[in-house]
Amino acid sequence: MQHDAMGTLGVVVGFIPFGLLFWVGLTHARRFGEFRSLLHAQGVLAGGHVRPIAIGVVLAEIVVGLAGLLLVAGIGGTDAIWVWTHLTATVLFMGFGAYIAVLVRTRSSAPCGCGDSETPANAWTFARALIAASVSASGIYRVPIEFASIAVGEILILMLAVAAMVILLMLLPDAMATNSSKVHT
Numbered sequence: 001m002q003h004d005a006m007g008t009l010g011v012v013v014g015f016i017p018f019g020l021l022f023w024v025g026l027t028h029a030r031r032f033g034e035f036r037s038l039l040h041a042q043g044v045l046a047g048g049h050v051r052p053i054a055i056g057v058v059l060a061e062i063v064v065g066l067a068g069l070l071l072v073a074g075i076g077g078t079d080a081i082w083v084w085t086h087l088t089a090t091v092l093f094m095g096f097g098a099y100i101a102v103l104v105r106t107r108s109s110a111p112c113g114c115g116d117s118e119t120p121a122n123a124w125t126f127a128r129a130l131i132a133a134s135v136s137a138s139g140i141y142r143v144p145i146e147f148a149s150i151a152v153g154e155i156l157i158l159m160l161a162v163a164a165m166v167i168l169l170m171l172l173p174d175a176m177a178t179n180s181s182k183v184h185t
Contacts, residue, residue: 017089017136018068025061027115032058035113042110044102064088072139082140089136097129 028035036054039045045053068085071077077085103110103121112121119125 013135014072014139015069017093017132017139018065018072020065020132021061021089021092022065022069024115025058025065028054028058028061038111038113042103042107042113044099044106060088060092064092068136086136086140090133090140093129093133093136097126097133100126100129 032054035058036051039054040047040050064085067077067081068089071082071085100112100121103112104123104126108122109120111118112125114125114128
């Protein structure tokens, strides 16, 4: 069975938001105390709500990220689950974008809480959330292709491309903040 280039691109694009969610969720879970303290220090959430919201965010990141990775890989799922998983990821990223917008407006020097980055919330962390939301939303209309139709070498290249894109998206705000501070000094 042959596949087309757009189907292969769809797989790469499909993995990016879910890889990002899963990676950040694992990072938040591994450093949960720091994540919860950071949310509390940001001062956006009411004190009593920080812990349950932090738990909910970490669980949502991990569950939706893993579910999406499995679906895009062609492991299980129906068309309805495909759509709902992409919608859920889109809503999560839009929520993160809205939270970052509030943070930038009210406490611009506060770290964004994006994974293990110490970078303050800024236009780049906001842009990353919107990019991830739009990529996830675009996946709603994609039908997963069967990995059995892709050669092993191509699968490895796809996985490396996805890993590179997720890493680049995670590093973007730090890189832009470092670049910006060098330009202005």
